[in-house]
Amino acid sequence: MATIRDVAKLANVSTATVSRVINSNGYVNDETKKRVKDAIQQLNYLPNDVARSLFKGRSKxxxxxxxxxxxxxxxxxxxxxxxxxxxxxxxxxxxxxxxxxxxxxxxxxxxxxxxxxxxxxxxxxxxxxxxxxxxxxxxxxxxxxxxxxxxxxxNNRSGSRQVVQYLKSIGCQRIAHVAGPEHVDNAIYRMRGYLDEVKEEAWFNSSYVVSGKYNFDAAREAAMALLSELPEVDGIFAGNDLMGAGVLNAAASLGKNVPGDLAVAGFDGIAIGETLTPTLTTMAQPxxxxxxxxxxxxxxxxxxxxxxxxxxxxxxxxxxxxxxxxxxx
The missing domain is CATH 3.40.50.2300 (Response regulator)
Incomplete structure (x- = not known):
């Protein structure tokens, strides 16, 4: 493999001149520049990216x-x-x-x-x-x-409020939330948006919120337990679409018809939501x-x-x- 020294030797210039041509840094006359470029092409020389980044102070x-x-x-x-x-x-x-x-x-x-x-x-x-x-x-x-x-x-919090308001508008009377991880900021804001809309409801208590960890399997298990313990739940807001997919899977396993028995909505708007059966309503991010x-x-x-x-x-x-x-x- 050719080195910068090989290029310099063939072009009859210094290695510093070769570097200036490669990096377009500093003046090199046209004749010399042409000799360097011809030598690079003849030797099939590939500049070393690490050396270039050290020379320019940037790696691109x-x-x-x-x-x-x-x-x-x-x-x-x-x-x-x-x-x-x-x-x-x-x-x-x-x-x-x-x-x-x-x-x-x-x-x-x-x-x-x-x-x-x-x-x-x-x-x-x-x-x-x-x-x-x-x-x-x-x-x-x-x-x-x-x-x-x-x-x-x-706007995670206000977006979550909107999706819960929507579930209420289509007739859901008992809306649960499958939440993301407790240490993740956007999961916290999405849960707060949910709570803004349901915490004053007479039916609400903490058992309507379960953790799905932003994970399909965890959300599926959490939804299975939730729907078994609280069969009156007729709406679920999942904190992301991956958990929404887990909720749909849990509902199917329990023989619940979606959306007849249970309405399900997610958050994110990832492409997978369009491929599920049924397709998943979502609060979509751009x-x-x-x-x-x-x-x-x-x-x-x-x-x-x-x-x-x-x-x-x-x-x-x-x-x-x-x-x-x-x-x-």
Missing amino acids: MIALFVPDITNPFFPELARAVEDVTNQYDYTFVLCNTDNDIEKQMDYLNALQQKSVDGFIIVSSTIKKEHLQHIQVPIVALDRIISSDISSVTV IYEIGAKAAEILMTHIQSLEHHVTAKEYSVKLIERQSTMKGGF
Whole structure:
């Protein structure tokens, strides 16, 4: 494999001149530039990315941290981030963290050593103090890390209120909630939105809220127990669509007709909701848009000498499908 020294020798120039041509940094006359480019082509020389990043102080690489790549929400986010970063000619690295703080810190340290230019982080365990040693821009996505760090989120609490109001409007009298993890900010806000709408109801008590951990299997088991203990429940708001799928599975296993006996609604708007039987009503996030916006903010931070914190909150939208449409399935 050819080296930069081989190129310099063939072109009869110094290695510093070759570097200037490769990185478009500093003046090189046209004749010399042509000799260097001809030598690169003749030798099929590929510049070393690590050396280039050290030379320029940038790697043209950004990283996205997500807690669970098996949740379809996150690949949809990742696609948007990748599309935008590619437009800026950046390499995209996806890191699955399991919300494990040690794993996240290992990724942060390793990627800093590779001169990564910025991070987009979806995390419920990283705090501001964990990031004090990070010297490149950071954008928090889906969850807020700190008021000092740019973020892109949606109106989780008011969106959840809207979906519970909708379930009431179609006739649901006893509405339960399958909640996400207790330590996850957006799960907390979605539960609060639910509680805003039901806590004053005469029938309500804490047994109407169960934990589904943002997981299909956990939500299925929680819904099985809930519907067995409280057969009067005629509406369930699941804190995300993956749990909504688990609730639909539980209802089918118990012989409950959806939506005849039980109306089910989720949150997120991931593509899988359209493939379920019945299809899943959801409070949809603009998933691609929020991922793209986070990437655009990060690119702006990377390219700007001044750092201004940006906090962008998007609205969610109800998509009515078969799981709540009386007579629709």
